[in-house]
Amino acid sequence: MREGDPAFWEEVEAVFTEAIDRQGPDRAVLLDQRCADRPRLRAEVESLLAAHDSSERFLDVAEPREPRAHDHDIVIETVHSSASS
Numbered sequence: 001m002r003e004g005d006p007a008f009w010e011e012v013e014a015v016f017t018e019a020i021d022r023q024g025p026d027r028a029v030l031l032d033q034r035c036a037d038r039p040r041l042r043a044e045v046e047s048l049l050a051a052h053d054s055s056e057r058f059l060d061v062a063e064p065r066e067p068r069a070h071d072h073d074i075v076i077e078t079v080h081s082s083a084s085s
Contacts, residue, residue: 008041011041012041012044012045012048015030015031015034015035015041015045016045016048016049018030018034019031019034019045019049020049020052027049031045031046
C-alpha cells in the first residue's frame with residue numbers, strides 16, 4: 001500500500017481511531033501490532049496522535065483565579081490612558 005493510495009489513508013484513520021483512547025504502553029503495543037514492518041504508517045499515525053495530544057493540552061483551562069483589588073485599577077488606568085491618546 002502506497003502513501004497516495006486511499007486504502008493507506010483509510011488504514012491510517014483506522015489505527016488512529018483505535019489508538020486515540022490508549023495511553024503509554026497500551027498505545028505502543030497497539031502501534032507495534034498494527035504497524036509492524038510499516039514505518040510510514042506508524043509515522044503518520046504517531047504524527048496525528050501527537051497533534052491530537054498537544055491540542056488537548058492546549059485546550060485545558062487553567063484554574064480561574066480570584067480577582068485582585070488592583071485589577072480594576074489597572075483596567076481603569078489603561079482605558080483612561082487610551083482615551084487620552
